[in-house]
Amino acid sequence: MTLSFDLTTEGARDALRARAAPAENPSLIGLTRAELGAALVESGIVPERQARMRAQQLWHWMYVRGVSDFAGMFNISKDLRAELGKHFTVARPEIVEEQISSDGTRKWLFRFPPRGAGRPVEIETVYIPEEGRGTLCISSQVGCTLTCSFCHTGTQKLVRNLTAEEILAQLLTARDRLGDFPDRDTPDGAVVPAEGRKVSNIVMMGMGEPLYNFEAVKKALLIASDGDGLSLSKRRITLSTSGVVPEIFRTGDEIGVMLAISLHATNDDLRDLLVPINKKYPLKELIAACRAYPGLSNARRITFEYVMLKDVNDSIEDAKGLIKLLKGIPAKINLIPFNPWPGTNYQCSDWETIEKFADYINNAGYASPIRTPRGRDILAACGQLKSESERMRKVDRLALEAMMIAGHGEA
Ligand code: SAH
Ligand code: SF4
Numbered sequence: 001m002t003l004s005f006d007l008t009t010e011g012a013r014d015a016l017r018a019r020a021a022p023a024e025n026p027s028l029i030g031l032t033r034a035e036l037g038a039a040l041v042e043s044g045i046v047p048e049r050q051a052r053m054r055a056q057q058l059w060h061w062m063y064v065r066g067v068s069d070f071a072g073m074f075n076i077s078k079d080l081r082a083e084l085g086k087h088f089t090v091a092r093p094e095i096v097e098e099q100i101s102s103d104g105t106r107k108w109l110f111r112f113p114p115r116g117a118g119r120p121v122e123i124e125t126v127y128i129p130e131e132g133r134g135t136l137c138i139s140s141q142v143g144c145t146l147t148c149s150f151c152h153t154g155t156q157k158l159v160r161n162l163t164a165e166e167i168l169a170q171l172l173t174a175r176d177r178l179g180d181f182p183d184r185d186t187p188d189g190a191v192v193p194a195e196g197r198k199v200s201n202i203v204m205m206g207m208g209e210p211l212y213n214f215e216a217v218k219k220a221l222l223i224a225s226d227g228d229g230l231s232l233s234k235r236r237i238t239l240s241t242s243g244v245v246p247e248i249f250r251t252g253d254e255i256g257v258m259l260a261i262s263l264h265a266t267n268d269d270l271r272d273l274l275v276p277i278n279k280k281y282p283l284k285e286l287i288a289a290c291r292a293y294p295g296l297s298n299a300r301r302i303t304f305e306y307v308m309l310k311d312v313n314d315s316i317e318d319a320k321g322l323i324k325l326l327k328g329i330p331a332k333i334n335l336i337p338f339n340p341w342p343g344t345n346y347q348c349s350d351w352e353t354i355e356k357f358a359d360y361i362n363n364a365g366y367a368s369p370i371r372t373p374r375g376r377d378i379l380a381a382c383g384q385l386k387s388e389s390e391r392m393r394k395v396d397r398l399a400l401e402a403m404m405i406a407g408h409g410e411a
Contacts, residue, residue: 025089030165045083063229066181106189121267125170129191135201141208152341161213167220201236213242245281252294260303266321299332307351319360333368
C-alpha cells in the first residue's frame with residue numbers, strides 16, 4: 001500500500017474546514033500594497049494618514065509570518081484587529097483533501113467559493129520535494145480553454161480564471177502545511193529539502209493556461225517575489241505556456257520570471273494536432289517570441305518541455321528537428337514521460353527510446369533532464385490535476401478502510 005494520509009479522520013478535516021475563510025468577507029490576500037491601503041481606508045477603519053503603515057504591517061503578517069487570522073497580529077491593537085475581522089479575512093481556502101505519495105510528493109485539493117453566479121470550484125496543487133529544493137506546481141485556471149490532445153485538463157471546459165488571491169492561497173496553504181513559515185513545525189515524517197525553504201521553487205504548470213489569465217497571474221507572482229514578503233526569487237519561479245505569443249514578451253517584461261514553453265513538436269503539422277493553439281501562433285512566431293524574451297541569456301535559459309509520445313514525436317528525426325529549431329536560443333530541454341489517463345489514445349514512449357532521444361540532445365550540447373515521474377500513486381503529475389480526484393477519492397477511502405480493518409497503516 002503506497003498511499004498515506006494526513007487528513008484521515010473527519011475530525012482533522014473538520015478542523016481544517018473551521019479554519020477556512022468565512023465566505024462573506026473579502027480577503028486581503030492578493031491585493032497590491034496600494035490596493036490594500038485603499039481597502040483599509042474605504043472600510044473606514046483606518047485613517048488615510050495611516051494607510052501605508054497599516055498596509056505594510058499587514059503585508060508583513062500575511063506574507064512573512066504567514067498568519068491566517070487577525071488575532072495573531074500582535075503589534076496591532078485588539079480593537080483594530082476586531083474591526084479588521086469584521087470587514088475582511090486573511091483565512092486559507094478549504095482543503096478538501098491532502099494526499100501524500102510514498103515518495104513524499106503531496107497533492108492538495110482546494111475548494112474556492114463561487115465568484116459571482118458560479119458554483120464552488122476545486123483545483124489541485126502539487127508539492128514535489130527533492131534533495132536541494134521543494135517545488136510547488138500551481139494552477140492558474142479551473143479547466144482550460146485550450147485542447148491539447150494529450151492533456152487531460154484539455155478535455156475539461158474552462159470553468160473560470162482563478163483570482164490572484166486563489167493563486168497565492170495555494171502557495172500560502174502549502175507553506176502552512178509544510179511548516180514553511182517562521183516558528184512553525186514541519187509535520188513529522190514529511191519529506192522536505194534538508195536545508196532552506198520547504199517551498200523554494202514555483203512552477204505555473206498546474207491546471208490552466210497562465211497567459212490566458214495574465215493579470216491575476218502577474219499580480220500573484222509579483223507578490224510571491226516581493227522582497228519584503230514571500231520573497232521567492234524570480235529565478236525560482238517558472239511560468240509554463242502552451243504558446244500564447246502576444247503575452248510572452250509581457251511575461252518577461254512585466255513579471256520577470258523564468259519561461260517554459262510546452263513545445264512537444266518541431267513542425268507545424270504535428271504541433272497543430274498536439275497543441276492546437278499552434279494554428280493561431282505557429283512555430284515561427286513562437287520561436288521569434290522566445291528569441292526576444294527579456295533577460296534571455298545563458299544564465300537565464302528558456303525551458304522547452306517535450307512530452308514523449310510513443311511513435312508520435314519520439315524518433316531521432318524529431319530530436320534532430322528539435323536541435324535545429326532551437327539553434328541559437330539559450331535553452332534547456334525538459335523531456336516529460338507522457339502520463340496516461342483513462343480514455344487517451346496516446347502511450348508513453350519506451351524508456352529506451354526516451355534515453356536515446358535524451359542522448360542525442362545531450363550530445364548536441366543541451367542539458368536535457370528527463371522529468372522523473374513523481375507521485376504516480378496519487379496521480380500528481382502536472383497536466384493531470386484534478387481530473388481523477390472524484391474517482392480517486394472513493395477508491396482511496398476504500399483502500400484506507402481496508403488498511404484500518406486489517407489493523408495496519410496509519411489512521
Ligand atoms: N497550460 C500550460 C501549463 C500547464 S500544463 C502549458 O500547457 O504549458 C504543464 C505541462 O504538462 C505542459 O508542458 C503540458 O504540455 C504537460 N502535460 C499535460 N498533460 C500531460 C500528460 N498527460 N503527460 C505529461 N505531460 C503533460
Ligand atoms: Fe491547457 Fe496546458 Fe493542458 Fe494545453 S497542456 S490543455 S494549455 S493545461
